[in-house]
Structure formats: C-alpha cells, structure tokens
Amino acid sequence: MNNDIERTLYSVEDIKEAAHRLGQQLTEDYQDKRPILISVLKGAILWTVDVMREMDIMAEVDFIDVSSYHGGVASAGEIQLVHDLSADVAGRNVIIMEDIIDTGRTLQFLIDLLKQRQAKDIKVCTLLDKPEGRVVAAKADYVGFKLPKEFVVGYGLDYKEFYRNLPYVGVLKPSVYEGDRPE
Numbered sequence: 001m002n003n004d005i006e007r008t009l010y011s012v013e014d015i016k017e018a019a020h021r022l023g024q025q026l027t028e029d030y031q032d033k034r035p036i037l038i039s040v041l042k043g044a045i046l047w048t049v050d051v052m053r054e055m056d057i058m059a060e061v062d063f064i065d066v067s068s069y070h071g072g073v074a075s076a077g078e079i080q081l082v083h084d085l086s087a088d089v090a091g092r093n094v095i096i097m098e099d100i101i102d103t104g105r106t107l108q109f110l111i112d113l114l115k116q117r118q119a120k121d122i123k124v125c126t127l128l129d130k131p132e133g134r135v136v137a138a139k140a141d142y143v144g145f146k147l148p149k150e151f152v153v154g155y156g157l158d159y160k161e162f163y164r165n166l167p168y169v170g171v172l173k174p175s176v177y178e179g180d181r182p183e
Ligand SMILES: O=P(O)(O)OC[C@H]1O[C@H](OP(=O)(O)OP(=O)(O)O)[C@H](O)[C@@H]1O
Pocket: 040, 041, 042, 043, 044, 066, 067, 068, 069, 070, 071, 075, 098, 099, 100, 101, 102, 103, 104, 105, 106, 107, 157, 158
C-alpha cells in the first residue's frame, strides 16, 4: 500500500498536531455547551476519534453516512444518504466532523439537513479544506490544513475504498489511477 504513494502531504506528526490544536480550541469554545459531534462516514472516522480524544468537555458523538464520490476521484454531484443519525439534533450545538471539504456539496447537504431538523448551532471541523475545489459556497470553521487542488488519500480518505488506513495523507502515483483523471 505504501508503495502506491508518490509523496506525503501531511505526516502522522502534522495530523497529530492539528488534532491537538483544534481539540483544544473546541474545548475552549464549547465549555458547558454539550455539543454533539457528527462524524461523516466513512472518511472522517480517524479524524473524529483523534480530535475527540483532545476535547476535555462533555460531548456526544453520532454518525451519518453520506456518499458522492463512490470511491472515485470526482464528485457524482448528487449526495446519497446511506445511513442516518440516531440522535435528535433539534436545539443542539452541532459540530460536523469532516475529513475534507472539496466541492462543498456534501457539507451543504448536511447543513441543509441539520437546519431542517432545527439544530441550534452548526459548526464544521475538517482536517482538510480544498478551497479551489468549491462548486457551492460552504465554509468550515475549524480547519486542520488548506490543501492545494490535489486528490489525496490516507487517514480516512479513499481511492476506490482503499488507503483509508494509511496513517498519513499523501498523493497516489499516477500509475495507480488506471485511466481515471485526478484533479
Ligand atoms: O466537498 P465534496 O466534494 O462533497 O467532498 C467531500 C466529501 O467527499 C468524501 O466523501 P465520499 O463521498 O467519498 O464518501 P466516503 O467518506 O465514504 O469516502 C469526503 O469524505 C467528504 O465527505
């Protein structure tokens, strides 16, 4: 698996520092607010657990599974709700936990859904923000790293469902894409 990576963009250490920094910030900002972290499956699995471990406050966690890339390198443009939350978010302070904001479509879909369900406050904490990828204007409040326009894998992010278990974020060798064209 490591042999398929051309170069590392964010190392294990970089990610650990980002989780620590944002976990501390959330601890300050959410004192007594009992937020609910909404982890967006599958990409945000590792980021969610690493940030929540750094938060020294009362917080819940729940999961929602949405998909638009279907394992590939381009957004299908349509978001599918694969598995819904179990919690009721009405009146709650919600923090959406994402691995990456790219076109912004997934985030916009989630914000619309949570607003419809009457969440009190909605903020977004993402490991990676790729501003040049935006198709709809969706913004993150807590960002680990701003990413140039590259398709990345690792630390939750997949290509054809693989590479999520790499502990760092990197760029695949072009030979791995077999004709798909990454941005
Ligand atoms: O800003 P966008 O262009 O919408 O892209 C970002 C979303 O795409 C990826 O999910 P994906 O649909 O690949 O599902 P996955 O998390 O299961 O890989 C990623 O985890 C984000 O949720």
